[in-house]
Amino acid sequence: MNGAQALIRTLVDAGVDVCFANPGTSEMHFVAALDDVPEMRGVLTLFEGVATGAADGWARMTGRPAATLLHLGPGMGNGLANLHNARRGRTPMVNVVGDHGRSHKRLDAPLESDIDAVAGTVSGWVRRSLAPEDVAADAADAVAAAARGQIATLVLPADVSWSEGAAVADPPPPWTPPGPTEARLGEVASVLQSGEPTVVLLGGDVLASEDGQLVASAIAGATGARLLAETFPARMVRGAGLPDIGKLPYPPEVAIKALAGTRHVVLAGALSPVHFFAYPGVPGTPVPEDCTVHVLSEPGEDGVAALRALGEMAAPGATPQPLEASRPELPSGRLTPRGVSAVVGALLPERAIVVDEAITSGVGIVELTSGAPRHDWLSLTGGAIGDGLPMAVGAAVACPDRPVLVLQADGSAMYTLQALWTMAREQLDVTVLLYDNASYAILQGELSRVGAAGGGERAGQLLDLGGPALDFVALATGMGVPATRAETAEELAEQLGTALREPGPHLVQAVLRPAG
Template sequence: MSDESEVLTGAEALMRTFVDAGVDVCFMNPGTSEMHFVAALDRVPAMRGVLTLFEGVATGAADGFGRIAGRPAAALLHLGPGLANGLANLHNARRARTPLVTVVGEHATFHQQFDAPLQSDIAALAGPVSGWVRTSSSVVGVGADASAAVEAALTPPGGVATLIVPADLSWSPGAAIGRPPGPRPLLSVDAMSVTGATTALRTTKSALLLGGAALREPGLTAAARIAAATGARLLCETFPARLERGAGLPAVERIAYLPELATQQLAGLDTLVLVGAAEPVTFFGYPDTPSRPAPTGCVTHVLARPGDDAVAALEALADDLGARDPAPVAPAGSLTDPTGALDVTSFAAAIAATLPENAIVVDEANTSGVAVPAATAGAPRHDLLTLTGGAIGQGPPVAVGAAIAGGDRPVLNLQADGSALYTMQAWWTQAREGLNVTTVLLNNRAYAILHHELSKVGAVAGGTRAKAMLTLTDPTPDYVHLARGMGLTAGRARTADDLVKLLRHAYTEPGPHLIEAVL
């Protein structure tokens, strides 16, 4: 905090406002219009600046930080093209409802009339991935704008707030620090929703579908008590933003990604009770496949919307049902080290057998990670962060942000090879920051999911030219050397024994590691 006689530029006032509001990490890929924010780092030492080599890493890292910390990080981006490079992971953050503040530099106000080469409509680019967008109009108001951005990001259900700051406002003196936003309470429980859910659970074949805060221990515990008392099934979103799981916690079944499997999961249900989750839909429209996997006639009942107090709603429902027995929890698994050939089954067993206590697992393994959820159900407790919006290239940057937010917690990134190539610049940031991230890169030398999608949408498969668009060969990337070139300790596993050995070593040695698992 500055004394009242200190003259602050807009950039300094913005950073001090952020720090006072608890936003003390900024992932950045700045340019000319953001240089005064960079210079302000030396005057605001409480702000931690983290350099990334690509804007999609900055936005993805801010997403990972917000999911673990429960408060926003900032992402500092350069003009419209910089924001455009970060949009895919802002899309994922929006779907995760992650509290995140994006600061985008703009040309100086007097320069905008000349349509310089980097001029663009930044607000139009930001709108589809932001719940709140504002362009600062005066240096006096920059601090207040920064405070409003933080408030918007924290307002339930949370999300991306984008503040656009013209360069002359950032360098001009006369700014003031904004007042920190007050607490934003969750919306209260609706008694009629509780009563309706009680009736549905007692009289119909039902399932609870959990999302958001309901996937943390208090929500899972209340939901498991309800399921045990009523016979309802316990489900969660296909790609949860953050799911607490492992031994000692109630187990919850994720809705399958593939529509035919999701349809089988939901078959026979009369009622789907939504708790902080949206009604499930298929990821894509397919010929002769319904977009809603729930059976025809299945009624959705909303107990708590995203942004409502889902935990309180579940506890009220449990009380209304008289569900007071202790919640059933997943037992500790008898986890043994796999040996022999490395395939999707032995890979999952190796992950489960070596997973440290209190780890954060960032899962972008996609097709090759299909066996991991079942294998790790009885593993030590861990947080699972998944690909919420489906825009690939999330794993490496989300692991950066999760590691910074998690402090000493080990981070494991299960990473498909194709999507790793989108944001592997994150490995450099992991090395620069000395982060304890272990990346297991599953090398099947293909965009494997697209082989399935090619046939699923009814396209004629099998031609050599079509297949060439789905493979990662000729040449095959050498991920070990790529990772070493960015400062990681890296090795290659060709057997299950190799993978177990390399994982145990990575968890005991500080700093980032990459293990290429050749499937």
């Protein structure tokens, strides 16, 4: 058995049975070994950023490590932005990065690079297999490391891959996240019983769990604390029957207002919030200076168990406050961002997976979908745009029996548009709602927020996506995805409804233009 065969068999035995790949010469023995281990599903992507983003979406929905296959340092570099998002979302992932054969390294071939250094910027675990006998054990260790909520990168020299003498390794033992400590529970219980204004900020496994949200709601109802979700949760279960948990706003001035007057912030699976960027005259965090931050559970710990224990201590017998089912009315007339959100809220299917990269166009989307049928919401965790379409690929591969809806801004769509081809090739049940406002609208707001002088015609050209206009219907059709264009709310409702009912991938381009 060669190194590649042992590697793939070990990954499959450990529960990693999908690999999103953009391979090259150094990875050809891995590719060939897929025929020897048919349980491993190989999914081809046309760009490494699609492979890494798809692995992110797959792992968020399954809770198991995904795999990628990347070609040398430049290939990993191409996937780095979505690896950054995965790292910030604590996504379990195993990267297999091919490298030159051991004797070829010293020749400084054109594609030679410091893969280990590149991998170290996003990986919590990095190792290089030095012999075929090491590969399987290294792969098992990579899966164990990834299961802790981090990226594990295994560098596989080509000759180690093709050489004989490897053997399959046993799967690693299951990872059990640590539970709550008595000291933290006692501290937080005292805070909740103090009567002082308190916000419980939820994140991580708490938001991904129905039970976690319901327990948090019961505690909040009994103690008077407010619940907020972190701004961009990796995965959040939402909809009727669950609590109405608003998100901490993204704009710094709004986030500061949301926490004003708070004396205590309790973190349950979330990190203490900070603004994405520095702004002149604005503090780096929305947490008030006279507010104390308390940790109930850190990301990677069992936050649901911590909340259950806290409820027994601080709010025994309390009941949650779930939302009743509700839908917005379908709007009419010219499309607006809020009108698009109303259409989504009115038509969102049961058990949908929503991938949210609407950026500034998602006005009202959280409010107008809160009472929709139960669904999962995946967010852009690290701020590196271009994760929406790839994450949808991974989510659809992970959950083929569930509809996937991508709320996709036009500018960020162009980063990884190749994902449409993979959707078509794999016939994934993904509907892309493409918000076409012909601009980097998020940057137009940031230009004034940071106090940059000017903002005239030349500056505006760097934020404008017009001239030539992007024809997403033609782009999608050219990659095998049926597409339509909507300019009114009525057209959007008809086209989106059709796309959601029909199996396979679809794209609906929602044209958002100023009135006049």
